[in-house]
Amino acid sequence: MNQIETDVLIIGAGPAGAMAAALLQKQGFKLLVVEKQAFPRFVIGESMLPSCMNLLQEAGLLDAVEQQHFMRKYGAVFLRGNETCNFDFSSQFTHGFTYTYQVPRAEFDKTLADTVAARGVEILYRHSIVAVNFQATHASATVEPSGGSRFEVRAKFILDCSGYGRVLPRLLDLEKPSDFPVRESLFTHVTGDVRPPEREQGKVWICIHPADAWTWIIPFSNGRTSIGVVARPEFFRKFPGDPETQLRAMVMSDPNTAKRLANMQIVMPPQRISGYSCGVKQFYGDRFALVGNATEFLDPIFSSGVALALDSAQRAAHALTRQLRGEVVDWQVDYADHVQHGIDTFRAFVLAWYDNRLPEIFFSANRNPDIMRQVCSVLAGYVWDKTNPYVTQADRALGLLAKILKSKMQREVA
Numbered sequence: 303m304n305q306i307e308t309d310v311l312i313i314g315a316g317p318a319g320a321m322a323a324a325l326l327q328k329q330g331f332k333l334l335v336v337e338k339q340a341f342p343r344f345v346i347g348e349s350m351l352p353s354c355m356n357l358l359q360e361a362g363l364l365d366a367v368e369q370q371h372f373m374r375k376y377g378a379v380f381l382r383g384n385e386t387c388n389f390d391f392s393s394q395f396t397h398g399f400t401y402t403y404q405v406p407r408a409e410f411d412k413t414l415a416d417t418v419a420a421r422g423v424e425i426l427y428r429h430s431i432v433a434v435n436f437q438a439t440h441a442s443a444t445v446e447p448s449g450g451s452r453f454e455v456r457a458k459f460i461l462d463c464s465g466y467g468r469v470l471p472r473l474l475d476l477e478k479p480s481d482f483p484v485r486e487s488l489f490t491h492v493t494g495d496v497r498p499p500e501r502e503q504g505k506v507w508i509c510i511h512p513a514d515a516w517t518w519i520i521p522f523s524n525g526r527t528s529i530g531v532v533a534r535p536e537f538f539r540k541f542p543g544d545p546e547t548q549l550r551a552m553v554m555s556d557p558n559t560a561k562r563l564a565n566m567q568i569v570m571p572p573q574r575i576s577g578y579s580c581g582v583k584q585f586y587g588d589r590f591a592l593v594g595n596a597t598e599f600l601d602p603i604f605s606s607g608v609a610l611a612l613d614s615a616q617r618a619a620h621a622l623t624r625q626l627r628g629e630v631v632d633w634q635v636d637y638a639d640h641v642q643h644g645i646d647t648f649r650a651f652v653l654a655w656y657d658n659r660l661p662e663i664f665f666s667a668n669r670n671p672d673i674m675r676q677v678c679s680v681l682a683g684y685v686w687d688k689t690n691p692y693v694t695q696a697d698r699a700l701g702l703l704a705k706i707l708k709s710k711m712q713r714e715v716a
């Protein structure tokens with residue numbers, strides 16, 4: 303078997319892989335990225351958060367993204383019947399970007415990967431990592447080209463950015479089941495979406511369905527719109543028929559989605575993902591680290607996936623740079639604790655969404671503008687700002703706020 307030597311082997315060329323490659327390439331390390339699929343390829347996860355912009359900028363990837371003229375996203379609108387809660391990223395507590403993009407991932411991911419490839423990073427497309435072996439002096443991985451003969455890569459370190467492929471969690475038995483109940487999503491791309499005007503046009507809409515589900519509406523600049531319904535599997539069983547029939551019936555049975563999507567034409571076969579929440583027993587080990595979705599994936603509700611993928615990639619690249627230069631790195635403190643903190647802040651919000659505390663806060667008549675700015679910063683992805691109480695004590699702060707708003711409402715009714 304042939305053998306290639308490199309400093310860092312990166313598994314996967316999605317946002318996490320491209321981000322890590324961009325930062326490590328800047329430091330002059332020898333890299334090899336191995337990607338299972340040919341790009342462009344479809345993947346779900348199309349609404350970004352403003353925090354992504356800082357990270358793309360640091361990696362020198364933002365200009366390439368800006369040149370694609372993706373749809374600008376200035377915020378998020380939550381709708382339930384005739385109630386609305388409109389967050390605008392210009393009204394947030396943390397100092398940061400006030401916009402981001404809605405991105406068809408086929409184009410977005412290819413833009414990032416092509417940009418790092420143009421800087422000299424080698425990406426092997428249609429090659430899969432199928433086995434790994436860790437030794438005291440190095441790591442080695444077996445690469446399987448699509449339709450070709452296997453070969454070995456010998457690296458000082460492996461970054462697993464394989465997303466849903468979860469290569470190292472599977473090969474090293476690091477998988478940990480999520481404590482979230484199984485949820486399912488049915489999604490597609492449509493045309494014919496009647497969009498709100500101007501600044502509101504690019505905001506993501508999250509519509510709460512009357513029967514315990516929610517729908518995303520993510521508009522793209524190419525005239526298409528991503529829509530997806532998320533619920534427990536039993537919800538989908540109430541809508542018989544093929545996936546297209548199901549989606550249409552679900553959209554038409556919520557007045558907010560029905561109004562906006564009455565004339566939609568489905569332009570991509572609907573896809574279904576079930577039980578996507580997952581975790582891992584550890585984030586790193588000798589000569590490897592897990593990054594992005596290969597760590598933990600919570601839920602699509604707050605579009606946290608790409609933001610966490612980019613942030614963990616940045617953090618891992620910084621730690622690895624120091625290690626490869628001979629410094630002793632405390633991966634627990636410098637990497638795992640930091641990534642876990644971001645995940646846990648989003649976890650508190652996801653839990654509060656599904657147990658109805660957040661909808662009660664969002665649709666309360668007594669919303670406090672200062673508090674909503676703090677909440678808005680979390681929705682913008684600034685989940686490491688220790689000056690924000692909705693970051694440092696997210697669960698407690700949300701619980702308290704929901705309680706206060708509820709008792710205020712009860713007093714007003716009485």
Ligand code: FAD
Pocket residue numbers: 313314315316317318319336337338339345346347348349350351429430431432463464465466467468469487530575578593594595596599601602605606607608609611
């Ligand atoms: P990926 O984007 O999955 O990239 C991993 C790459 O690794 C892939 O290209 C894959 O081909 C490659 N790979 C896999 N196995 C191997 C192998 N054996 N060898 C080599 N390469 C391999 N996130 C958001 O930010 N916004 C959203 O609106 C959003 N919506 C979502 C909706 C749903 C229903 C779900 C389930 C998720 C959503 N997400 C969203 C999450 C988002 O999809 C992921 O968090 C994001 O894609 C993670 O990026 P990544 O780089 O870690 O992995």
